[in-house]
Amino acid sequence: MLIDGTILPMNYINSPIEKITFNHQEIFVKRDDLLHKDFSGNKARKFYYFLKNDFDNITKVISHGSSQSNAMYSLSVLCKLRNWHFDYYVDHIAPFIKTNPVGNYKEALKNGMNIIEKKVPEDISKNIDENSLFIPEGGALEEASFGIKILADEIINWAEEAKIKALKVFLPSGTGTTALYLQKYLPFEVITCACVGDEEYLKKQFTILEKNNHPKILNLDKKYHFGKLYKEFYEIHKELKEQTNIEFDLLYDSKGWLCLNKHLKTCKSSILYIHQGGLLGNISMLQRYKYKYDKIA
């Protein structure tokens, strides 16, 4: 593909798989956080379709969500690569983020995102003109299956080469799009947990995209609210870093690893954990965690 007259230097696919030991359990990790410096994680997989295909009349992407979102940042990179305008609607931008931009918000602005502090108009998807692409919050759309199938194929090839027959694939969910399409394309069981809403919300999300063949959902006893701070989230994040030397995301992965620890400790199959990136979002989360639990201002 030609971008600004040059050949795209990287293909944004084929991430490595590593074996780690966490709390005495051996687990494989698919390092999608390493896909590319600027375009990584499951958002890179979900938006790969829009990177690779021709969209001759498209000049603008329109999306919406939170002002700290990983999807927002990845869309800003996509739009920069493709030379598209990017309009992003948010209900509200926290004042401290406006005065002190960090992480996803800061980098997305640098990439030229036009942020609009206004509820996304309800009829927007009907009123999109022929030059605009509408991407729903979190990239929950059918086109995401294009890049996630490539991810599934990478896993299938690896398992074949490593001669692994019994495999379970684990990843935490937001909209559930990644877990759902992985289950669609993988011959292995896909297991997940709900991080944004509850189990019912996640099942509904699955059903919107596919009627059946849904991933298995694991639960914890305690109820967690997305974006809130929990001591056990911070602790397992630090434990993971210490034991594996890998940084995981604080919004999804902390809950994911707590679930895995609770339910899959004695699992006989090999386990593959999908690292879905999101590390730019950790900057502001770590500031909040350090302030709350380490009393560092």
Ligand SMILES: *Cc1c(COP(=O)(O)O)cnc(C)c1O
């Ligand atoms: C977006 C995101 C998720 C959730 O992905 P879904 O496809 O919406 O379930 C999980 N982890 C990270 C790090 C993310 O950025």
